[in-house]
Amino acid sequence: MRNTFSKALYECATEDPSIYIVVADIxxxxxxxxxxxDHPDRFIxxxxxxxxxxxxxxxxxxxxxQPFAYTIATFTLYRPFEMVRDDLCYQNLPVTIVGMGSGxxxxxxxxxxxTMEDIAVASAIPNMRVIAPCDPLExxxxxxxxxxxxxxxxxxxxxxxGEPNLTENAVDPWEFxxxxxxxxxxxxxxxxxxxIMKQAVEVARELEAKGKSVSIVSCHTVKPLDRPGIEAxxxxxxxxxxxxxxxxxxxxxxxxxxIAWDIQAKCKLHTFTLQDEFIxxxxxxxxxxxxxxxxxxxILKAVG
Amino acid sequence: MLDRRNSYDAAAAKxxxxxxxxxILDMTQRVTAxxxxxxxSATEAVxxxxxxxxxxxxxxxxxxxxxxxxxxxxxGHGYMIQAIxxxxxxxxxxxxxxxxxxxxxLIGVHPDYGVPGIEASTGALGHGLSMAMGMAYAxxxxxxxxxVYTVLSDGEVQEGSTWEAVLIASSRGVNNLVxxxxxxxxxxxxxxxxxxxxxxxVVDKFVAFGWEAVEVDGHDSQAIYDAxxxxxxxxxxxxNLKTTKGKGVSYMxxxxxxxxxxxxxxxxxxxxxxxxxx
Numbered sequence: 001m002r003n004t005f006s007k008a009l010y011e012c013a014t015e016d017p018s019i020y021i022v023v024a025d026i027x028x029x030x031x032x033x034x035x036x037x038d039h040p041d042r043f044i045x046x047x048x049x050x051x052x053x054x055x056x057x058x059x060x061x062x063x064x065x066q067p068f069a070y071t072i073a074t075f076t077l078y079r080p081f082e083m084v085r086d087d088l089c090y091q092n093l094p095v096t097i098v099g100m101g102s103g104x105x106x107x108x109x110x111x112x113x114x115t116m117e118d119i120a121v122a123s124a125i126p127n128m129r130v131i132a133p134c135d136p137l138e139x140x141x142x143x144x145x146x147x148x149x150x151x152x153x154x155x156x157x158x159x160x161x162g163e164p165n166l167t168e169n170a171v172d173p174w175e176f177x178x179x180x181x182x183x184x185x186x187x188x189x190x191x192x193x194x195x196i197m198k199q200a201v202e203v204a205r206e207l208e209a210k211g212k213s214v215s216i217v218s219c220h221t222v223k224p225l226d227r228p229g230i231e232a233x234x235x236x237x238x239x240x241x242x243x244x245x246x247x248x249x250x251x252x253x254x255x256x257x258x259i260a261w262d263i264q265a266k267c268k269l270h271t272f273t274l275q276d277e278f279i280x281x282x283x284x285x286x287x288x289x290x291x292x293x294x295x296x297x298x299i300l301k302a303v304g
Numbered sequence: 305m306l307d308r309r310n311s312y313d314a315a316a317a318k319x320x321x322x323x324x325x326x327x328i329l330d331m332t333q334r335v336t337a338x339x340x341x342x343x344x345s346a347t348e349a350v351x352x353x354x355x356x357x358x359x360x361x362x363x364x365x366x367x368x369x370x371x372x373x374x375x376x377x378x379x380g381h382g383y384m385i386q387a388i389x390x391x392x393x394x395x396x397x398x399x400x401x402x403x404x405x406x407x408x409x410l411i412g413v414h415p416d417y418g419v420p421g422i423e424a425s426t427g428a429l430g431h432g433l434s435m436a437m438g439m440a441y442a443x444x445x446x447x448x449x450x451x452v453y454t455v456l457s458d459g460e461v462q463e464g465s466t467w468e469a470v471l472i473a474s475s476r477g478v479n480n481l482v483x484x485x486x487x488x489x490x491x492x493x494x495x496x497x498x499x500x501x502x503x504x505x506v507v508d509k510f511v512a513f514g515w516e517a518v519e520v521d522g523h524d525s526q527a528i529y530d531a532x533x534x535x536x537x538x539x540x541x542x543x544n545l546k547t548t549k550g551k552g553v554s555y556m557x558x559x560x561x562x563x564x565x566x567x568x569x570x571x572x573x574x575x576x577x578x579x580x581x582x
Contacts, residue, residue, distance in 0.1 A: 020442075041445040044476065052434045052468035059438020062417075062424055063446070082428060083465070087435060091417045091425050 003030030073099025120250025134197035378432020430463025474514030
């Protein structure tokens with residue numbers, strides 16, 4: 001997904017000279033190297049210095065630029081948190097901070113490289129919006145949106161590498177602030193966002209094999225969440241699953257539960273999230289997710 | 305840049321700074337919780353930037369459409385002197401200034417982006433230099449002729465984020481950035497040279513980080529002006545301003561409680577008298 005992001009941003013920046021990218025010593029994978037070569041003035045590597053990455057992006061935006069700040073998710077959001085809050089959100093500047101390798105994708109690098117609670121942290125700040133594309137195609141749409149919008153800051157939570165495309169045949173187009181049906185069914189609805197959508201789709205296939213009719217929904221805009229869309233999903237299905245690579249508090253799962261209570265939803269509601277725990281497991285991404293209790297068999301077992 | 309060195313009017317600067325200090329003291333009698341000490345130590349620097357260094361637009365204003373230069377108050381707690389000067393320049397209305405720290409007012413203790421004349425929200429320390437550097441870099445790469453001025457506190461120079469900005473500013477050749485450190489050697493919890501002996505020397509540190517750096521008396525307006533006008537201009541530029549917190553009022557000078565206290569009526573009268581007689 002990072003290469004897809006880089007390519008999409010490079011294309012946007014080629015058309016729009018106001019687009020700048022400030023990176024903090026991230027490897028120039030894919031088109032990022034081309035960006036650096038073709039637009040050296042607009043590619044700024046501040047080094048391992050995330051606070052100035054955000055502060056400088058704010059300064060650029062204050063002078064009319066459309067900046068992106070880009071590095072590994074934890075260093076985009078956590079390290080320079082006060083700059084994100086004060087410089088970007090308090091001043092409501094159109095800066096996109098891109099968190100790459102979000103969730104527990106960097107499984108073997110350990111907890112210092114995981115963002116398990118980033119959606120809660122980012123969503124808690126007034127003016128901040130949060131987008132988590134589920135596949136490279138959505139990442140292109142989201143990047144283009146971020147490159148054009150002037151409304152304020154966005155946390156763009158993306159994956160890393162090797163994610164399959166899942167949305168070629170989606171029912172709905174990608175639209176900021178709207179949930180998106182990848183397919184529509186009648187019995188079960190799976191709500192998800194981000195790269196864990198791959199597991200959600202596998203769960204759907206298994207349920208379909210058992211004769212269930214399944215909706216799959218990308219909740220790519222986690223903030224502002226499409227409340228009417230979530231309400232309809234809760235009302236129109238007998239069973240709703242939330243599958244999310246995030247701790248239980250403050251992400252999609254807890255928001256959906258709130259909405260379900262508010263509307264006194266009648267459906268069964270299951271949520272599958274990371275545990276509220278730092279788990280030491282140095283296998284691959286799927287291994288660590290499984291250690292947190294998120295795997296296709298675990299979900300199927302719980303749903304029954 | 306327009307060279308106004310020959311027409312520099314030191315007497316006018318001195319008169320203005322007296323008036324600014326008295327205007328701040330007047331405000332202390334209407335509302336409390338003012339950072340008087342820090343405003344007084346930065347008075348000459350901020351006055352010099354607005355009145356003598358920033359170039360005006362066609363309407364004669366240093367803020368707004370066509371004004372090439374930018375000032376960002378990194379030490380947000382020095383806002384009082386900035387607000388008084390913006391008001392004097394006709395950029396911030398009386399109505400806004402008089403609403404200071406009132407329920408319906410537009411301005412509080414620290415600068416807020418969006419208020420006329422305010423280029424960035426500050427108050428949390430260690431943010432301003434990064435933003436000023438980003439602004440200067442933007443202006444430069446947009447092919448415009450503009451200088452970004454900022455005033456930092458000495459306390460801010462202890463923030464790691466400040467040094468991140470110092471490093472990248474020189475690495476990227478941001479030579480249209482002019483920073484001034486209002487070095488009054490005082491912080492909330494004591495004197496800087498006592499708590500942080502290694503804080504000094506300041507100028508050498510900036511030079512080592514690739515900046516052009518000088519030190520002048522921060523209450524000598526002409527010295528500040530000359531230092532900026534005489535800079536080489538091929539690197540980011542910093543002046544370590546040797547200042548006195550509470551400058552101009554004997555009982556405030558270098559006394560920690562005047563970081564945030566307002567004078568009572570007797571103290572106010574004495575302060576006005578001292579400034580008038582100086």
